[in-house]
Amino acid sequence: MDTAISSSVDYDIINVTASFSITSSKTISKKLQIRATNNTIFISFSSATQLFNITSSYVWFNNLTLNNTNVGSSANILNFSLSSGINNFVTDCIFETNEFAIGSNNTSTWNIYSNYDSYTTPFITGVTTSQLLTGYTINNIPLSATSLKVES
Numbered sequence: 001m002d003t004a005i006s007s008s009v010d011y012d013i014i015n016v017t018a019s020f021s022i023t024s025s026k027t028i029s030k031k032l033q034i035r036a037t038n039n040t041i042f043i044s045f046s047s048a049t050q051l052f053n054i055t056s057s058y059v060w061f062n063n064l065t066l067n068n069t070n071v072g073s074s075a076n077i078l079n080f081s082l083s084s085g086i087n088n089f090v091t092d093c094i095f096e097t098n099e100f101a102i103g104s105n106n107t108s109t110w111n112i113y114s115n116y117d118s119y120t121t122p123f124i125t126g127v128t129t130s131q132l133l134t135g136y137t138i139n140n141i142p143l144s145a146t147s148l149k150v151e152s
Contacts, residue, residue, distance in 0.1 A: 005027075005032070012032055013032070016041050019041055020043060022044070022051060025050045027053045029055045030059075039063050044067035052078050064093050108129075110151065113149040114148050114149075116143075122151075124138065
């Protein structure tokens, strides 16, 4: 994964074809897509506090099972640490974690979009980071939506 991330350029696609474990956090500072053919592909770690630290916009995780067995106070699987980062997607992923699946240092509010209208109009606005981190229930997802985007 280190080589794939470091040798990539903006808008590259990293295809994950086999499960593996990571022993240190990976920073993603490029516009990338990391995807697998199905979410039986596991990326797991236990010795790092964050599996991926995302400092870029336009990062997409697709069709992966992400596993974190660390129980540290900031044990995020995905940490979006660029408060102005936009258009980051997490679709068709499974999170297995002892702490937090997704973290962010964004202190503003968030809007939630769906692919029902190509992510044009938020169907929920003004969600706080605290609400997202403690479990935010959505009851009004558009019927034909198959993925969501959370954006500040």
